Amino acid sequence: MSLLMTEMRRALRRRAVRTLIAIAVVGCAFAGVVSYVGSAGKTLAELRFDDEGSPAVMTDWWIADSNEGFLAVAMFFLFLGAFFGGATVAGGEWRAGTVTTVLTWEPRRLRLHGARSASAAILSFVISLGLQALFLASFLPSVFLNGTTEGVDGEFWAGLAVVMARTSAITAGAAVLAVALATVGRNTAFAVITMFAWLIVVEGLIRGLKPSLSRWLWGENIGTLMTWAQLETGDFERGPVIAAATLLAYCAIIVGLAAVSFHRRDIAAAT
Amino acid sequence: MVNVIEIEGLRKTYRRRSRTTVAVDGLDLAVPEGGVYGFLGPNGSGKTTTIRCILGLARPTNGDLRLLGRSVPTGLRESVRRTGAIVETPALFPTMTGRENLRLLAAVDGIGNGRVDDSLGVVGLAERADDLVKRYSLGMRQRVALAAALLKDPELLILDEPANGLDPAGMREVRHLLRRLADDGRTVFVSSHILAEIESTCDRVAILADGRCVAEGTVDEVISRAGHRSSVLVRVADLDAGERALRAAQLTVERVGGALRVAVAPDEAGEVTRLLAHADQWVTELRPERFSLEDVFLELTARSANGDGGGPEPSVTMPQEVVV
Numbered sequence: 001m002s003l004l005m006t007e008m009r010r011a012l013r014r015r016a017v018r019t020l021i022a023i024a025v026v027g028c029a030f031a032g033v034v035s036y037v038g039s040a041g042k043t044l045a046e047l048r049f050d051d052e053g054s055p056a057v058m059t060d061w062w063i064a065d066s067n068e069g070f071l072a073v074a075m076f077f078l079f080l081g082a083f084f085g086g087a088t089v090a091g092g093e094w095r096a097g098t099v100t101t102v103l104t105w106e107p108r109r110l111r112l113h114g115a116r117s118a119s120a121a122i123l124s125f126v127i128s129l130g131l132q133a134l135f136l137a138s139f140l141p142s143v144f145l146n147g148t149t150e151g152v153d154g155e156f157w158a159g160l161a162v163v164m165a166r167t168s169a170i171t172a173g174a175a176v177l178a179v180a181l182a183t184v185g186r187n188t189a190f191a192v193i194t195m196f197a198w199l200i201v202v203e204g205l206i207r208g209l210k211p212s213l214s215r216w217l218w219g220e221n222i223g224t225l226m227t228w229a230q231l232e233t234g235d236f237e238r239g240p241v242i243a244a245a246t247l248l249a250y251c252a253i254i255v256g257l258a259a260v261s262f263h264r265r266d267i268a269a270a271t
Numbered sequence: 272m273v274n275v276i277e278i279e280g281l282r283k284t285y286r287r288r289s290r291t292t293v294a295v296d297g298l299d300l301a302v303p304e305g306g307v308y309g310f311l312g313p314n315g316s317g318k319t320t321t322i323r324c325i326l327g328l329a330r331p332t333n334g335d336l337r338l339l340g341r342s343v344p345t346g347l348r349e350s351v352r353r354t355g356a357i358v359e360t361p362a363l364f365p366t367m368t369g370r371e372n373l374r375l376l377a378a379v380d381g382i383g384n385g386r387v388d389d390s391l392g393v394v395g396l397a398e399r400a401d402d403l404v405k406r407y408s409l410g411m412r413q414r415v416a417l418a419a420a421l422l423k424d425p426e427l428l429i430l431d432e433p434a435n436g437l438d439p440a441g442m443r444e445v446r447h448l449l450r451r452l453a454d455d456g457r458t459v460f461v462s463s464h465i466l467a468e469i470e471s472t473c474d475r476v477a478i479l480a481d482g483r484c485v486a487e488g489t490v491d492e493v494i495s496r497a498g499h500r501s502s503v504l505v506r507v508a509d510l511d512a513g514e515r516a517l518r519a520a521q522l523t524v525e526r527v528g529g530a531l532r533v534a535v536a537p538d539e540a541g542e543v544t545r546l547l548a549h550a551d552q553w554v555t556e557l558r559p560e561r562f563s564l565e566d567v568f569l570e571l572t573a574r575s576a577n578g579d580g581g582g583p584e585p586s587v588t589m590p591q592e593v594v595v
Contacts, residue, residue: 006378015366097362100328101419104356105379107327107347266329 003106007119016088020081024131027077031055031070032138039146047147055139056147062160071160074135075167075226082124082171083195086178089120091188100267113183113262117176117255124175128168136160163228170225173251180251180258211235221246273340275427275458276302276325281334283320283482294320296482298334302460302475307453309469309490310462311564312479313572318462319359321479322431326356339427352380355420356429361412365405369396369415372404377422390418395444409436417445421452428452430461434468446472470564480572494567503540504530506556507547516550517543532560 039056053060062069181191224243231238281298295317323329327344336343339350394414507513523534537559
């Protein structure tokens with residue numbers, strides 16, 4: 001437990017992590033201002049029937065069984081932020097050589113790797129939850145002063161809470177994945193380049209050349225998991241449970257590889 | 272005597288592309304409990320690799336290691352609890368203060384903040400402890416690393432070049448600190464290339480060259496076993512007469528410039544003056560001539576590099592190949 005707490009404290013002291021959180025907070029404030037200004041002077045009918053929806057209409061925050069709603073915007077950035085944050089926490093330790101320092105205190109490498117991964121998961125889950133709440137809270141002035149809460153009931157709040165928790169779980173997975181990749185490559189850049197090369201180049205090629213294999217891609221599975229709705233294309237169908245299991249299996253394989261790599265390889269000087 | 276570090280047949284090779292580099296080549300070493308043990312060698316001789324293997328940071332290709340009586344790596348957790356270590360350049364968290372760095376490390380082992388303050392005081396960093404580490408000089412980082420090594424109140428300290436980056440005053444403080452820690456009953460295993468520091472601080476030394484131990488023992492043993500015997504240099508008005516008088520007493524004498532080198536221990540110099548006075552030769556200068564560890568170090572490591580010396584040694588004696 002003390003190792004986990006230590007890892008969490010250290011991750012929170014990383015400049016990159018603090019910068020990412022600060023950018024997210026500023027982004028939330030900016031979104032709130034834009035929402036307020038954009039909804040000012042409009043009638044409820046104009047807000048309600050706006051094609052793109054309005055954050056001043058609370059029910060537009062998240063539309064169940066779809067990936068639409070203003071929270072979907074936050075999800076994308078949270079995923080990116082969690083991945084970059086996780087990669088920089090693990091990669092920075094290798095670059096600074098602090099892995100050596102920590103191992104002279106806790107030589108059980110698997111335990112250390114486990115604590116680091118768990119700390120990344122817990123922190124990104126909590127930070128993601130907090131930032132989603134802040135993002136939505138920034139719309140409250142426009143909702144109360146310019147918009148409406150009509151249609152908001154217990155079911156809406158429950159659905160919103162579930163999707164926020166699910167988004168946080170996905171960002172936690174992204175952070176753990178980033179820690180694993182940065183541990184294998186022993187730097188931040190390896191994790192970031194590998195992930196984005198895979199998501200953009202490799203998955204793009206597979207989608208174009210072998211659409212039937214798309215059911216196994218990260219992008220499709222993450223999308224299915226976020227909306228928690230059946231994904232149906234001309235080539236395949238994907239349910240949210242299968243999507244979650246697929247993503248968990250991918251994460252488990254990569255985390256396992258990282259653990260083996262960290263356990264077996266020599267710890268060299270700072271890179 | 273109990274050995275705190277035992278190394279048998281340690282071999283460590285690295286493969287890069289198709290090349291294999293031997294960093295440590297069949298090293299045997301036993302570091303006894305107590306005192307300061309100097310681990311010497313030129314750059315690339317395998318000192319840091321050996322320390323990394325001892326601490327479980329690198330996997331030996333062959334060989335057995337025991338740290339504080341426990342096998343490495345299986346018993347490492349228990350022995351690391353009782354060992355403070357600095358490996359190469361101190362790696363600290365730059366965006367934290369010195370005190371925060373120590374508190375975070377201390378938290379791993381459940382060590383309280385009081386101990387952190389004590390350690391900072393011991394290394395003389397209490398006043399700057401709340402500055403960010405990224406603003407520290409290398410010497411100050413070295414002090415924080417030393418403080419971190421002391422946090423566990425360790426039985427054994429393994430310090431890789433602890434005087435790196437320190438100014439002369441800082442080096443002297445570290446030297447005194449190491450001596451004080453050893454006098455408290457701890458064992459200090461210190462690698463260094465600052466031989467004057469080692470010579471004046473260490474009880475025993477091992478010299479590494481090309482991954483092999485080429486000499487081991489107390490500083491005096493290493494110097495004398497390398498063939499450098501103590502002598503005195505003496506000047507008299509008539510060197511020929513003086514030389515004859517000393518040779519007549521079966522002493523080994525040779526001329527060095529305008530003086531005579533007499534192979535006797537400095538505390539036997541009185542006998543030299545007596546013999547010379549007896550032959551009516553009055554001493555105008557007499558001084559002990561002592562070989563330094565540096566002389567021996569340079570000689571042994573140069574021989575090893577030339578391939579005419581060295582090799583693993585089984586005990587505290589100089590390997591036969593290197594005895595002059």
